[in-house]
Amino acid sequence: MNFVRKIANFIRDYRIIGIDAFKLEFYPILGKRKVTVKLNGYRYPISLRCNMADYITYSQVFLKKDYEFDILNTLNPSVIIDCGANIGLTSVYYRNKYPGVHLISIEPEDNNYQMLIENMKYYENVLCLKNGVWNKKCNLNIVDKSVLDNSFVVCEFPGSLGIQAVTIGDIVKDYNLDKIDILKIDIEGSEKRIFSGGYETWLPLVKVLIIELHDRFVPGCAKAVFDALVSYKYKMYIKGESVCLYFEK
Structure with a gap:
């Protein structure tokens, strides 16, 4: 069920950050501690730790706006x-x-x-x-x-x-x-x-x-x-x- 949710999140995030959505959803599974993603319409990338807090903040600012x-x-x-x-x-x-x-x-x-x-x-x-x-x-x-x-x-x-x-x-x-x-x-x-x-x-x-x-x-x-x-x-x-x-x- 968790994997299905990650697939759904990937599809949602893809609209905002493109292929970097894969990093955000699946790098934590691979043991990565931090990811760098490029937002559509933003000149420079952002760095996120692979934890729930950073994902919530990312979602609040860039997804929920x-x-x-x-x-x-x-x-x-x-x-x-x-x-x-x-x-x-x-x-x-x-x-x-x-x-x-x-x-x-x-x-x-x-x-x-x-x-x-x-x-x-x-x-x-x-x-x-x-x-x-x-x-x-x-x-x-x-x-x-x-x-x-x-x-x-x-x-x-x-x-x-x-x-x-x-x-x-x-x-x-x-x-x-x-x-x-x-x-x-x-x-x-x-x-x-x-x-x-x-x-x-x-x-x-x-x-x-x-x-x-x-x-x-x-x-x-x-x-x-x-x-x-x-x-x-x-x-x-x-x-x-x-x-x-x-x-x-």
Whole structure:
């Protein structure tokens, strides 16, 4: 039954990546740990580890197209921040959709970050930061490393060890940003913290917010986000697990 499913997946993926779909579906059976595939319409290949997490992310970005909102076609962005960049597939999507954009991609976990670097090495004007996104300067730690590589939850970690947190306000200040055309946030529950305080300095700079809410991991995420937005006017669109908010200035 598993082989039949892989054949079905191969036929589906073939429409997106051509013959490289064979690698994606069958290399893990041969003991391969990583594959490189070329997406139709993309100039450079992407690298994926042969694990369920990377396949889920690949499917979300390139098959289900969870980040393809029609409203984005009206934009000509110059700054995009990708919070929770994982292995960089969403960053690859944005960098190809908007070739001239300045992109800041942020990922806290070591192995994911190395894959992010690998997938972004072909592109200019991309800054990759190994940090967790939080609402203050502190150190963070991954709560449970046994989960899938696209599901890491972080918490505050006392002392000088751990992952250095960065705030969106820090990024705005450090890189002299006067706007954020697209802010993508997929940070497995940490959105509750960043929308619980400190957002007042950077949220007015955002034109489009694309966010995944994780109340299943951290109760209260959605409430924190929408409480912070109560004084804003926006149009809301939903696709898959992504919520897109287009702010009306």
